Amino acid sequence: MSDNTKNDAPPERPLKAYAFDPSQGRNLGNYMTINVRNEALQPGPVGKYLVVIDYDASNDTYYEPVNLDDPAVLLRGGLDPSESDPRFHQQMTYAVASETIRRFEFALGRKAKWGFRGGRRTDPNRYRLRIFPHAMQEANAYYSRDLQGLVFGYFPASETDAGANLPGQTIFACLSHDIIVHETTHALIDGQRRFFMEPTGADTPAFHEGFADIVALFQHFSYKEALLEVIQKTGGLIYRLNVAPEVAPADGGPVIAPELSTENPLVQLARQFGEAMGMRAALRQALGTQPNSKDLEKLFEPHDRGAILVAAVFDAFFSVYVRKTRDLMRIAKAGGATVGPDDLHPDLANRLAKEAAKIAGQFANICIRALDYCPPIDILFGDFLRALITADYDLVPNDRYQYRAAFIEAFRLRGIRPQDVASYSEESLRWCPPEEMKGVTAPVCKGLDFDVFSLPTPAQQKRNAIILSLFGKNNAEALGLRPGIPVQAHSFHPLHRVAPDGGLRVEIVAELMQQTEVHLDPNDQQSEKFTFRGGTTIVLNREGQVRYAIQKSLGKDDDQNERLRRQREYYYAMDAISGLTTYLPPPPLDGRPMNFNLIHRGY
Amino acid sequence: MPDELDSNTIRIRMYRVGFGDCFLVSLPLTGDAGFRHILVDCGVHGKGNIGTMDEVVDNIGTITDKKLAIVIATHAHQDHISGFNPEKFGKFQIGEVWMPWTEDPKDAKAATLKKKHVALAAQLNDHFEAQAFSGARVSKSRAAAAAAVANLVANKTSLQALHSGFGVDARVRFLKAGDSLQSGDVPGLSLKVLGPPTDEKFLAKMDPPAGHSYLRLDGNRVESANQLRPFSSKWEIKPTDSDLQNLRLSEAERKRIKDEVASDSLDGLAFALDKAINNTSVVTLFAFRGQVLLFPGDAQYGNWEAWLQQSDAADILSSVTFLKVAHHGSVNATPKDALEQMSPGKFAAMVSTQSTPWPSIPRGPLMDRLKQQTKNKTIRSDSLAIKDIKAPKGPVVSKLPSGFVKGDFWYDYFIKL
Numbered sequence A: 001m002s003d004n005t006k007n008d009a010p011p012e013r014p015l016k017a018y019a020f021d022p023s024q025g026r027n028l029g030n031y032m033t034i035n036v037r038n039e040a041l042q043p044g045p046v047g048k049y050l051v052v053i054d055y056d057a058s059n060d061t062y063y064e065p066v067n068l069d070d071p072a073v074l075l076r077g078g079l080d081p082s083e084s085d086p087r088f089h090q091q092m093t094y095a096v097a098s099e100t101i102r103r104f105e106f107a108l109g110r111k112a113k114w115g116f117r118g119g120r121r122t123d124p125n126r127y128r129l130r131i132f133p134h135a136m137q138e139a140n141a142y143y144s145r146d147l148q149g150l151v152f153g154y155f156p157a158s159e160t161d162a163g164a165n166l167p168g169q170t171i172f173a174c175l176s177h178d179i180i181v182h183e184t185t186h187a188l189i190d191g192q193r194r195f196f197m198e199p200t201g202a203d204t205p206a207f208h209e210g211f212a213d214i215v216a217l218f219q220h221f222s223y224k225e226a227l228l229e230v231i232q233k234t235g236g237l238i239y240r241l242n243v244a245p246e247v248a249p250a251d252g253g254p255v256i257a258p259e260l261s262t263e264n265p266l267v268q269l270a271r272q273f274g275e276a277m278g279m280r281a282a283l284r285q286a287l288g289t290q291p292n293s294k295d296l297e298k299l300f301e302p303h304d305r306g307a308i309l310v311a312a313v314f315d316a317f318f319s320v321y322v323r324k325t326r327d328l329m330r331i332a333k334a335g336g337a338t339v340g341p342d343d344l345h346p347d348l349a350n351r352l353a354k355e356a357a358k359i360a361g362q363f364a365n366i367c368i369r370a371l372d373y374c375p376p377i378d379i380l381f382g383d384f385l386r387a388l389i390t391a392d393y394d395l396v397p398n399d400r401y402q403y404r405a406a407f408i409e410a411f412r413l414r415g416i417r418p419q420d421v422a423s424y425s426e427e428s429l430r431w432c433p434p435e436e437m438k439g440v441t442a443p444v445c446k447g448l449d450f451d452v453f454s455l456p457t458p459a460q461q462k463r464n465a466i467i468l469s470l471f472g473k474n475n476a477e478a479l480g481l482r483p484g485i486p487v488q489a490h491s492f493h494p495l496h497r498v499a500p501d502g503g504l505r506v507e508i509v510a511e512l513m514q515q516t517e518v519h520l521d522p523n524d525q526q527s528e529k530f531t532f533r534g535g536t537t538i539v540l541n542r543e544g545q546v547r548y549a550i551q552k553s554l555g556k557d558d559d560q561n562e563r564l565r566r567q568r569e570y571y572y573a574m575d576a577i578s579g580l581t582t583y584l585p586p587p588p589l590d591g592r593p594m595n596f597n598l599i600h601r602g603y
Numbered sequence B: 001m002p003d004e005l006d007s008n009t010i011r012i013r014m015y016r017v018g019f020g021d022c023f024l025v026s027l028p029l030t031g032d033a034g035f036r037h038i039l040v041d042c043g044v045h046g047k048g049n050i051g052t053m054d055e056v057v058d059n060i061g062t063i064t065d066k067k068l069a070i071v072i073a074t075h076a077h078q079d080h081i082s083g084f085n086p087e088k089f090g091k092f093q094i095g096e097v098w099m100p101w102t103e104d105p106k107d108a109k110a111a112t113l114k115k116k117h118v119a120l121a122a123q124l125n126d127h128f129e130a131q132a133f134s135g136a137r138v139s140k141s142r143a144a145a146a147a148a149v150a151n152l153v154a155n156k157t158s159l160q161a162l163h164s165g166f167g168v169d170a171r172v173r174f175l176k177a178g179d180s181l182q183s184g185d186v187p188g189l190s191l192k193v194l195g196p197p198t199d200e201k202f203l204a205k206m207d208p209p210a211g212h213s214y215l216r217l218d219g220n221r222v223e224s225a226n227q228l229r230p231f232s233s234k235w236e237i238k239p240t241d242s243d244l245q246n247l248r249l250s251e252a253e254r255k256r257i258k259d260e261v262a263s264d265s266l267d268g269l270a271f272a273l274d275k276a277i278n279n280t281s282v283v284t285l286f287a288f289r290g291q292v293l294l295f296p297g298d299a300q301y302g303n304w305e306a307w308l309q310q311s312d313a314a315d316i317l318s319s320v321t322f323l324k325v326a327h328h329g330s331v332n333a334t335p336k337d338a339l340e341q342m343s344p345g346k347f348a349a350m351v352s353t354q355s356t357p358w359p360s361i362p363r364g365p366l367m368d369r370l371k372q373q374t375k376n377k378t379i380r381s382d383s384l385a386i387k388d389i390k391a392p393k394g395p396v397v398s399k400l401p402s403g404f405v406k407g408d409f410w411y412d413y414f415i416k417l
């Protein structure tokens, strides 16, 4: 059966999965089919990007791998959802991770890449992301660059406060759609921006977390059935936290199940997981608190802080949705229909669902595309806003539906203020070409060799790397690099995008990196050293002209270096907060990668 | 320099208990009216106990004539309170017992926090003990974490004794940053409480992150690491099975995965919890006839941070003449900012410490810097050899700095007034 990629093979492979998680039963379109790109699979499954290895470290055992190419399985469109059959779990992690990869490739206009550098040479799976659906007995899941994979845990639900779960029932992180998307996104970001895993400030780990949640949440809007149901029950107001009960309760309050209002699953993450841990609610909500600019000064735990970013993006999304569907609602009302829960006309509901799905897809794309416009390190939420605005402007200069205005307003409301920007106007937020920044013209980078339609060969890559490093070195000043310090080119790739007008845009993105060793305490030459990085993301057009040079300059180790000061302070604070260093020797600060295992304790 | 007590001398006695704290401060009354004694902590860690505690408490009784003006329990860690044996202290006359506000049963915030901490500590401890019992290999990090958690449990008897004022009508007080007290019983003594703070920001840090409730807050069950088998055995395949083909991981790789997934996460939680408790430490500043003594308990960065930001912090620090080094000289417990603002040579320091159970304590660079800042007037408890007692050896001191005197199982520091 390994030949099914021949011409007559279907382009897609249907696989069943939970849209949310097992606790949702058949509610709200929870049983869904994901159409993944068809590829030849070995048992595991093992595909081009992914290898599912069902090894359980807590029990030191494997679970039988699923063979998705088995005709019996193929005919049924994959195995049916089941909590007790590990092969379904393998199938679901494979399907959801594949769907997430595809989403990225679509938005970025290029093949996905992983952030780890292969393992043992003899390992046939060394370039694949490994998925361990049942790695450990623990309420946790995380991406580990060291293990080159996604690690999911399982655990017994709380005995006293299990929410919709049975007390003590086994909960599987790998059956939560959100958690799979979230963790896969971590791995995908790491493949684009490997230095984002270095926590250089409160915003960096929070960005990783927030971004992963954003991707997971937008995914919800592609589940047509679930979306339709929520639209029906909220009268189209899909951002509401609760959906109306099936039957309106009498004055005395609800007495039977259909009279209970339920939470809107579209705006919640990993509900079963949260409930099973006795938290009585979904793990995180996209919305739910009033925007306020104080949170940024108060919240430093990566998930909490990341939630501010998530809320900003969803605020923008829902604003655009409301704006774009206002006419539909008006038309419906003009026709005499009441527009409220339960009496939405099916046609209207359908139209709204289509709109919501479309806008969600666009927003997800904008966010993912913005990654290419982010600085190579030390990302701040404000940088991300600038990246969003620039990325979207490049593709869609005419902002007819005011997507960008919605982003700006939502970020502004939450006090996310980009550095060195005169105002919140679109013009000042857009990154600018180097001549506008420093008054120096950057010459053209010539000789880069990118094939538009396939991944560059290793020889091409090597040559390109040399050209780019030299380019950086020779134009250090214009590109915001520090002259006299070696420049390394990291993760450079062509991007092709089809604009709404049908035009194909080809550009090249590259990270130019520099580093230096500095003391943790500038006044104490005995204090530990760490690697301080600087760098610039350059975006070149097809001709090699620098369109943007997005900079985090290395600068000098002096009082002027605001960024270095911030990073030092952050290290102090982190060590002080973690407590890890109290009883164990301090970990080396040199590019200390983020430990998602710790950040994610409990997801 | 004096080496015995007279009406113009303060004596600070640091007992060597092992890994723990026990300091007795004796303040002279004017004329020949005798002394007032303040006991700051009395405890030792179960895994760093060198077996001197009984004698220590007896010695306290002898030299104070069983009269203590104030007993301070800086925070609810074994290594600071295990020695508060109700039988023994029940025979003392005790004026006041001071604890941090986080111990106040009438404070709702404190009570909630405390409940959480206790439950979490108990579960972590159960979990770690079950693991140790199962004979599973224990990583360095896990061993350190288990020791930290052990410090949090089994403190009930001592705490009850403290809360009841030892059954001798001692007045029990709960202190918070900003309190300043005049103790009528010790004329000339004024006290400023610098920590723990009560503000929200600080409290947020005290809270074990919500995600951690997966440790099943309801269960008192001891749960072994490998208890749950998620699937029917028919799905299981042995790691060595050749059917696995390309999916088979090498033994080394399996070990790597086990190490990574099995260890880190709970350890971090244990450390966070431990630090939270350390940060409840009462930080007291004693001002007595021109001398300023700072006792920060085990305060770590979060606790210090709050008052270091106050406008009078620099003045306070530069006036300090004696420092009890916080948290046994660990990293993070003596902020650079604080130590650098103290006046070089003006103050002496005592460190109750030893390298068991945590080899990274005390922190070398901190010890070096302390020596410099105090112009050598720093002493570590583990430099003291005690007859017939086997204990970890700290660096040998050939000549004691002036003002310090060696006892059978203690060091004294005398301050001439």
Ligand SMILES: [Zn+2]
Pocket: B075, B077, B079, B080, B277, B278, B298
């Ligand atoms: Zn302590």
Ligand SMILES: [Zn+2]
Pocket: B020, B021, B077, B079, B080, B298, B327, B328
């Ligand atoms: Zn201690």
